[in-house]
Amino acid sequence: MEHFDVVIVGARCAGSPLATMLARRGLRVCLLDRSVFPSETLSTHVIQPSGVAILDRLGMLDTIVAAGAVPLTRFTFVAEDARIDTTFEAEAFGGPALCIRRVALDHLLVEAAAAAGAEVRTDTAATALLREDGRVTGVETKQGQLGARLVVGADGRTSTVANAVGASEYNVAPPSRMFAWAYFEGVHNPEGRLRLGALGELTFVASPTDAGLYMAAVCPPLEIKDAFLADREANFMAGLDTWPELADLLSGAARVGPVRVLASWHGYFREAVGPGWVLLGDAGHFKDPSPAQGIADALRQAERLADSIAAGLNGGAGIDDELRRWWRWRDEDGYEMHWFATDMGATGSPPIATQFARDLAADDQATEQLLRVLNHDIRPSQLFTLRRLGMAVVRAARDHPSQIPAMAKEAALELRNEVRRSRQRPDRTSTTERLLLALTVIGFVVPNVCVGLYLADEGFAIGGYFSLWTASTPSTQLLLDLGIAALAFFIWAAVEGPRARIRRWWLCIPATLLVGLCFGLPLFLLMRERTLASPQPG
Numbered sequence: 001m002e003h004f005d006v007v008i009v010g011a012r013c014a015g016s017p018l019a020t021m022l023a024r025r026g027l028r029v030c031l032l033d034r035s036v037f038p039s040e041t042l043s044t045h046v047i048q049p050s051g052v053a054i055l056d057r058l059g060m061l062d063t064i065v066a067a068g069a070v071p072l073t074r075f076t077f078v079a080e081d082a083r084i085d086t087t088f089e090a091e092a093f094g095g096p097a098l099c100i101r102r103v104a105l106d107h108l109l110v111e112a113a114a115a116a117g118a119e120v121r122t123d124t125a126a127t128a129l130l131r132e133d134g135r136v137t138g139v140e141t142k143q144g145q146l147g148a149r150l151v152v153g154a155d156g157r158t159s160t161v162a163n164a165v166g167a168s169e170y171n172v173a174p175p176s177r178m179f180a181w182a183y184f185e186g187v188h189n190p191e192g193r194l195r196l197g198a199l200g201e202l203t204f205v206a207s208p209t210d211a212g213l214y215m216a217a218v219c220p221p222l223e224i225k226d227a228f229l230a231d232r233e234a235n236f237m238a239g240l241d242t243w244p245e246l247a248d249l250l251s252g253a254a255r256v257g258p259v260r261v262l263a264s265w266h267g268y269f270r271e272a273v274g275p276g277w278v279l280l281g282d283a284g285h286f287k288d289p290s291p292a293q294g295i296a297d298a299l300r301q302a303e304r305l306a307d308s309i310a311a312g313l314n315g316g317a318g319i320d321d322e323l324r325r326w327w328r329w330r331d332e333d334g335y336e337m338h339w340f341a342t343d344m345g346a347t348g349s350p351p352i353a354t355q356f357a358r359d360l361a362a363d364d365q366a367t368e369q370l371l372r373v374l375n376h377d378i379r380p381s382q383l384f385t386l387r388r389l390g391m392a393v394v395r396a397a398r399d400h401p402s403q404i405p406a407m408a409k410e411a412a413l414e415l416r417n418e419v420r421r422s423r424q425r426p427d428r429t430s431t432t433e434r435l436l437l438a439l440t441v442i443g444f445v446v447p448n449v450c451v452g453l454y455l456a457d458e459g460f461a462i463g464g465y466f467s468l469w470t471a472s473t474p475s476t477q478l479l480l481d482l483g484i485a486a487l488a489f490f491i492w493a494a495v496e497g498p499r500a501r502i503r504r505w506w507l508c509i510p511a512t513l514l515v516g517l518c519f520g521l522p523l524f525l526l527m528r529e530r531t532l533a534s535p536q537p538g
Contacts, residue, residue, distance in 0.1 A: 001138070001144070001145045001146070001147050002030070002144075002145075002146050002147065003028075003138075003146075003147040003148070004028045004029060004030045004119070004146060004147065004148045004149075005022070005027040005028045005029065005148065005149050005150070005313055006019075006022055006027055006028075006029050006030070006148055006149065006150045006151075006152060006309065006313075007029075007030045007032065007138060007139050007146050007148035007150075007151050007152070008029065008030070008031045008032065008118075008151075008152040008154055009032050009033075009126045009139060009151065009152065009153050009154060009155045009159075009160060009161050010032070010033060010152075010153065010154035010155030010156060010159075010280075010281070010283065011031050011032065011033035011035075011037070011106070011109075011110050011113070011120065011122065011154075012033070012041060012102070012106045012109070012154070012156070012281075012298075013102070013105060013106060013109060013281070013294075013295050013298045013299065014154040014280045014281030014282070014283075014298035014299075014301065014302050015031060015033070015152065015154030015155075015280065015281070015302075016031065016106065016109035016110050016112065016113045017054070017058060017109060017112075017113075017298075017299055017302045017303070018152065018154065018280060018302040018305060018306055019031040019113040019116070019118040019120075020058060020109075020112050020113045020116040020118065021058070021302065021303065021306035022118075022306055022309060022310065023113065023116040023117040023118040024116050024117070025306070025310045025314075027309075027310070027313065028119075029113075029117075029118040029119065030118070030119040030121065030146055030148070031110070031113050031118045031119065031120045031121065032121050032122075032124045032125070032126055032139070032141065032146075033110075033121075033122050033123075033124070033155075034123065034124065034125035035122060035123070036122050036123045037106060037107040037110050037122055038103045038104065038106070038107035039103060039106070040101070040102060040103045041102050041106070041156075042179075042260075042262050042289075043101075043102045043294065043295065044205055044217070044289050044292040044294065044295075045099045045100060045101055045102065045207065045209050045215055045295075046072070046097055046098070046099050046194060046205075046207060046292035046295070047069075047097060047098040047099070047100070047295045047296055047299075048097050048292070048293065048295075048296040048374055048375045048376070049088060049093040049094055049095055049096065049097050049375050050296050050299075050300060050375050050376050050377070051295055051296030051297075051298075051299040051300065052094075052095055052096070052097065052098050052296075053094055053095065054296075054299040054300065054302075054303050055098075055299065056095075057303075058112065059112075060108065060109070060112055063108055063112075064098065064100060064105065064108055065098070067100065067104050067105075067108060067210060068100065068104065068209075068210030068211055068212075069098045069099065069100035069104075069105075069209075069210055070098065070099045070100070070192055070207070070208045070209055070210065071095075071096040071097075071098060071192050072088065072096050072097040072098065072099055072192045072193065072194045072207060073087055073088050073096045073192045073193075074086070074087050074088070074191065074192060074193040074194070075087065075088060075193065075194050075196075075371060076193055076194070076195045076196070076197075077195075077196045077197070077357075077370070078195075078196075078197040078198065078199065078243070078245075079197075079198045079199075079349075079353075079354055079357035080198070080199065080349055080354050080357070081354075081358070082354065082357035082358040082360070082361045083361055084357075084360060084361045084367055084370070086367050086368070086371065088371065092368065092371075092372075093371070093375060093377075096192065097194060099194070099207040099208060099209045099210075099215070100209060100210045101183075101209055101210055101211070101213070101215075104210050104211070105295075110122070121141075121143075124141050124142075124143055125141060125142065125160070126139040126140065126141055126155070126160050126161065127139075127140050127141060127142060127160070128140040128164060129151065129161065129164045129165070129277070130145060130147065131276075134275060135275040135276040136148075136151050136165070136274070136275060136276030136277040137276060138151065139151055148276075149276075149313060149319075150276060150277070150278065150309060150313065150319065151276060151277045151278075152277070152278050152279075152280055152305075153165075153277065153278070153279045153280065153283045153284075154279075154280040154281050154283055154298075154302075155283050156281070156282045156283055157265065157282050157283070157286050159270075159279065159282075159283035159284075161277060161279060161283060162270055162279055162283050162284070165271075165274055165277055167270040167271040167272070167274075167279060167284075168270065168271050169268040169269065169270050170268070170269050170270075170271075171267075171268065171269045171335070171338060171421070172266060172267065172268050173266060173267030173268070173287070173288065173338065173339070173342040174266055174267075175222055175265050175266050175267070175288075176221065176222060176288070176342075176345050176346050176347050177203065177219040177220065177221055177222055177288075177290075177345050177347065178219065178220060178221075178222050178225050178228065178261060178262060178263040179217055179219050179261070179262040179263075179289060180217065180218050180219070180220070180228070180232065180236050180239075180259055180260065180261045180262075181205070181215060181216065181217035181218075181259070181260055182215075182216060182236065182255050182256075182257065182258070182259045182260065183209070183213040183214065183215055183255070183256045183257055184213065184214045184216065184250055184253040184254065184255050184256065185212060185213055185214070185253060185254055185256050186252060186253045186254050187208070187214040187249060187250060187253045188249075188252065188253075190208035190214050190249070191208070192208065193207070193208075194206075194207045194292070195207065195245075195246065196290070196291075196292075197243050197246070198344075198349070199242055199243055200242065200349070201220065201221050201347060201348070202218060202219060202220055202239055202242055202243075203219040203290060203344075203345065204216070204217060204218060204219065204240075204243055204246060205217040205219070205289075205290070205292060206246055206249075213256060214249075214250070214253065216240060216246060216250065218236055218239035218240060219290070219345070220235075220239060221347045222263070223347075225263050229261065229263070232259050232261060233258075233259050236259045262289075265286070266286075267286055267287045267288055267338060267341070267342055268285070268286055269284070269285050269331060269334070269338070270283070270284045270285065272284040272285075272323075272326075272327040272330060272331075273320075273323040273324055273326070273327045275320065278305065278309075278323050278326070278327075280298070280301055280302060280305060281294075281297070281298040281301060281302075282294065282298070284330070285297070285330065285334055285338070287334070287337065287338045287341040287342065288341040288342050288344065288345035289341075289345075290341055290344045290345040291337075291340065291341050291344050291374055292374070293337060293341065293374070293376075296375075296376065297334065297337075297376075300333070300376065301330060301333075304326060304329060304330075305326055308322040308323060308325065308326040309322070309323075321431055321432055324431070325432075325532075333376070336379045336380045336381055337373075337376070337379075337380065339380075339417075339421055340373070340380040350406070350410040351396050351400060351403040351406050351407050351410065352389070352392055352393055352396055352407055352410050352411065353410070354396075355392040355393075355395055355396035355399075356384070356388065356389065356392040358395075359388065359391065359392055359395070366383065366388070369382065369383045370383060393407065393411075432529055433526065433529050433530065436522050436525050436526040436529055437526055439518075439522040440519065440522040440523045440526050442518075443515070443516065443518035443519035443520075443521075443522050443523070444515055444519045446518065447515050447516045447518065447519065448515065451465070482517055485517060486512055486517050486520075489508075489512070489517065489520070489521055489524075490508075490509055490512070493505060493506075493508050493509070493524050496528065497524075500528055500531055500532060501531060502524075502527050502528055502531045503527075503531070504527070505524065505527060505528075507523065507527075508520040508521070508523050508524035508527075511523050
């Protein structure tokens with residue numbers, strides 16, 4: 001049986017970049033996929049600038065652009081009578097978004113993994129997992145067994161790895177829409193513009209892509225799936241006509257190939273980590289495709305996971321703790337966007353949401369923040385603030401008083417959703433964090449109990465208490481030892497706190513002076529652990 005450090009099941013936009021990153025770190029990697037590349041898969045094709053930056057760090061950007069990926073420098077969002085037209089400013093985002101078909105992108109990523117030194121085996125499906133003492137130790141294929149210190153499932157929504165380990169789902173979001181898309185050639189002046197639309201019961205995604213093609217998607221409510229599929233081509237073209245701007249753009253163009261459809265899906269997070277295994281990309285988390293997040297999410301997850309795997313397998317912290325820390329980061333990173341995508345893809349035209357879109361369109365700062373939300377620079381809650389939501393309610397009630405009952409219903413539904421969603425949010429506290437929390441509590445309680453016992457026996461003679469610290473040579477030696485250790489700790493905390501962006505790191509100093517090093521030090525380490533395990537801004 002062949003042995004590898006890591007076996008990655010799934011060689012698309014999550015698995016292949018991870019294989020490249022790990023191989024460049026000197027790990028022995030085997031990358032498997034049941035497909036033969038180039039091959040197609042479901043995708044919006046859009047790579048947000050945050051994902052493009054990772055492709056650049058991989059050294060892949062020039063190759064992908066040379067293959068025909070279209071830079072998207074402009075952005076249009078339409079929601080009923082609200083319209084946003086803006087640009088991806090290079091200074092703000094580091095570069096444009098890109099649009100490229102997965103049949104081209106995934107093939108390039110697989111070739112890059114092979115060039116980095118990963119053992120790439122396409123047309124090879126993982127059929128089962130190998131286990132020893134409850135730990136996954138490799139995969140079974142029709143061509144034979146492959147041993148591994150870690151198995152990564154990057155094999156999509158129907159993940160073989162996820163099914164084999166019994167990964168449970170949480171934060172489940174039922175689908176609202178089906179997605180139908182097709183390619184067109186001969187589009188006149190397509191320009192590098194990403195279009196997202198919500199008109200009536202339909203939503204839209206449209207963009208120029210590689211090979212001189214233009215991708216357009218129509219997304220009807222799932223309730224009319226059967227009627228839509230009864231004549232998908234006619235219904236698809238009729239759907240395009242409901243957005244005149246898009247219909248005009250495509251007039252005179254010829255559709256290339258069939259109308260493709262995704263009608264069976266749901267949003268979820270899955271348990272991402274277990275003994276000897278981890279799930280990456282859509283295998284561990286899938287959301288409504290409306291905001292075009294999937295490729296950039298896969299790339300960002302892969303980059304972060306590569307660091308965790310390398311640290312865990314190369315003698316740093318234990319691999320299980322490193323992976324659990326990554327899991328918590330993934331959930332924190334994706335939680336708000338998951339529900340933002342769900343709400344964005346919801347059916348209907350709720351009056352408060354429509355007014356909010358009007359307000360965004362009239363506010364340049366808010367418009368830039370919307371792009372930053374899509375790029376994962378800021379959280380949706382930083383855009384959808386209580387002040388902005390309150391103003392949207394006031395304006396909607398003032399301008400459309402007849403819709404107040406609908407607004408009340410919308411507000412009640414949102415409140416119910418928020419309560420339900422907050423209850424689903426899982427606790428991903430790591431073993432290290434639990435230990436540090438316990439030591440912080442003990443470090444606070446024990447010194448205070450000791451002081452309390454002294455005061456109970458001697459009365460409030462605090463001067464006598466401190467005089468005992470230097471009453472003998474051993475106690476003086478211990479005091480000096482602790483003093484020097486505390487000084488060294490303060491210097492390190494003053495450097496590490498700002499560097500690691502630890503909020504209120506300075507609290508460890510009064511905590512040490514007022515209680516003791518046994519409280520201040522674990523408190524700082526606890527804050528540091530939580531900060532490092534959480535997604536960082538920008």
